Amino acid sequence: MNRKYYSNRTGRNPEASRYELPMLVKLFNAVYLDFLKNGYFSENSGEVPGKLGADIEAQMFIDLKKPDLGPIEEKCNNYSEDDLFDVIEFLYDYVSKPIERRFLEYEYDYQTFDREIGKQEFRDSMNKLLCDYREGYELSEKGEILEFPEQGLEDLVLEKLPPYDPKNVEQRVESAILKFRRSRSSLDGKYDAVRDLAAVLEFLRPQIKALISSDESDLFQIANKFGIRHHNDEQKQDYDKAIWYNWMFYYYLATIHACLKLIKKAENQSP
Secondary structure, eight states, X not given: OOOOOHHHHTTOXXXXXXXXXXHHHHHHHHHHHHHHHTTXXXXXXXXXXXXXXXXXXXXXXXXXXXXXXXXHHHHGGGOOHHHHHHHHHHHHHHOOEEEEEEEETXXXXXXXXXXXXXXXXXXHHHHHHHTTBTTOXXXXXXXXXXEOOOTTOHHHHHXXXXXXXXXXIIHHHHHHHHHHHHOTTOHHHHHHHHHHHHHHHHHHHHHHHHXXXXXXXXXXHHHHHTTXXXXXXXXXXXXOHHHHHHHXXXXXXXXXXXXXXXXXXXXXXXX
């Protein structure tokens, strides 16, 4: 259960605002130590080397190409945001829930593990922390930390498109959404996502033109005039891309949804 309690719901808690990196690191360390203590990384470490081998820090360096990230509980207070996100994704790849265990002398020896349950429980715990960090993030089922959609637009991003053409529409839109949510502060990533959505709309253009006559050209003016689909001297570039790329992305995503619904409606009404 992850709900807001009274003072947070009513805005009476001044401490309920989003927190910064030091608090996220502190909360992460507490959750990580709890998973570690309860054997969620024992399949991959411990007295008998598992999938990670005997030297976890060495495996972290091999996977992440960064030195001095471990031991995690000792080094995490010096992590940058990128370091912390890397380590969370790394741990997600290796976490597994212990199912059977036996007590040997002074410690438990874990016998069998369930990776899927372990990954889900780790993801749920991390997302309770990440959702309130800065603009809001989440650890996806694929183990990637992604930006939250802008407040009020979550349903648009998560809504499934009407089935139409998986290769040219659905898969391309899904890829653009993932690219946009991965981008964080990268304008290049957001530009690519907007351009990909404009390309999908271009693919739908013949069907749209038949449904909404000459007005369909207005849908493409942003992509055509503001350096999205073309690169020439006529393009307008003097605008705040950090703000307007976000607007363009949601505008085109909503337009694709609307156009597909119009196309499907017309198909259902045709004899």
